[in-house]
Amino acid sequence: MRRDPAPAADRHAVPSLDSRIEAATGHDVDTLWAHRDRGVLDEAHAHLVDRHRELAQAETGVTFYRTLLNRLSSGVLPIDAALFSRIDRTVHQLRDAAGIRDAAAERVLAALEPIEVTARAAPDAAAETISTAAQAALLAIAGGAKLYEHLLTGRLAVTAACGTRIPYAEAQRLVSGGLVAVDTSHPVHAGQPVSLTDAGRAVLASRRPAVGGVQPVAARPGAWPSGLAPRR
Numbered sequence: 363m364r365r366d367p368a369p370a371a372d373r374h375a376v377p378s379l380d381s382r383i384e385a386a387t388g389h390d391v392d393t394l395w396a397h398r399d400r401g402v403l404d405e406a407h408a409h410l411v412d413r414h415r416e417l418a419q420a421e422t423g424v425t426f427y428r429t430l431l432n433r434l435s436s437g438v439l440p441i442d443a444a445l446f447s448r449i450d451r452t453v454h455q456l457r458d459a460a461g462i463r464d465a466a467a468e469r470v471l472a473a474l475e476p477i478e479v480t481a482r483a484a485p486d487a488a489a490e491t492i493s494t495a496a497q498a499a500l501l502a503i504a505g506g507a508k509l510y511e512h513l514l515t516g517r518l519a520v521t522a523a524c525g526t527r528i529p530y531a532e533a534q535r536l537v538s539g540g541l542v543a544v545d546t547s548h549p550v551h552a553g554q555p556v557s558l559t560d561a562g563r564a565v566l567a568s569r570r571p572a573v574g575g576v577q578p579v580a581a582r583p584g585a586w587p588s589g590l591a592p593r594r
Contacts (some may be wrong), residue, residue: 377517379470383414385534386478410473417470420463427456481538496536500562502526508553509533509544520556535561 380391387394387407391414397403398411431452439445492500499520506523509530518530533556536542541562545555 364432374435377515379414379467379474382478382534383410383470383474384531385538386474386537390531405565406473406477410477413473414468417463417466420459420466422461423459424456427459428453431456448456448504450461465537478538482540492539492541495532496541498526499532500541500558502528503536503542503556504558504563507556508567509550509556510553511550513551518550 383394384390387410387567394403394407394411395415404412426537431449434445434449434452502522502524503520507520507528509518509520511518520528520530520533522528533542533544537544539561541559543557543559545557548554
């Protein structure tokens with residue numbers, strides 16, 4: 363059977379890490395890659411983008427061998443010794459690709475952590491420059507909120523009890539600023555409680571934000587857990 367060519371690297375292959383990178387840097391992955399190509403990033407951010415590109419390429423390898431394995435085991439091909447040999451070889455290749463992907467993810471985290479530390483170093487400054495959208499997010503979280511993972515896409519977002527959905531990148535910026543805390547003792551698919559810190563409550567106490575900086579939850583059956591308060 364002819365081997366299909368591997369696809370080009372997808373820069374959005376790891377949504378959870380991409381959201382964390384956006385939260386720490388203030389830029390989405392597309393922007394960071396474009397800035398890297400133009401040579402406008404500092405050393406730390408350029409190093410992060412280079413490691414992220416390696417991760418995206420490694421994740422593409424995992425996807426390729428997983429797809430190939432599904433194709434081999436689909437029942438379309440004749441069941442013979444040659445098929446068993448190919449399946450066995452593909453399983454080993456998939457395992458190797460997953461190992462490469464995991465090592466690349468560790469390198470991304472190692473490059474990201476110093477940037478996150480810098481972002482957390484001055485929470486008071488973050489509070490002083492807080493945006494209207496962030497203020498609205500804090501107000502929504504104050505009434506109760508949880509971090510959920512979308513079962514189909516794997517993307518993360520915070521859903522407040524009032525029905526407001528807060529993008530994960532915005533929530534991570536609040537966490538990095540010391541304004542919000544996430545209880546990671548709960549599984550993310552069941553919902554991790556999100557609450558204001560003392561600093562976050564202080565920001566709300568000193569400001570009267572106008573709600574409207576975040577989007578309400580769309581009523582899509584099966585997209586988000588149903589145990590939330592209905593919208594009025």
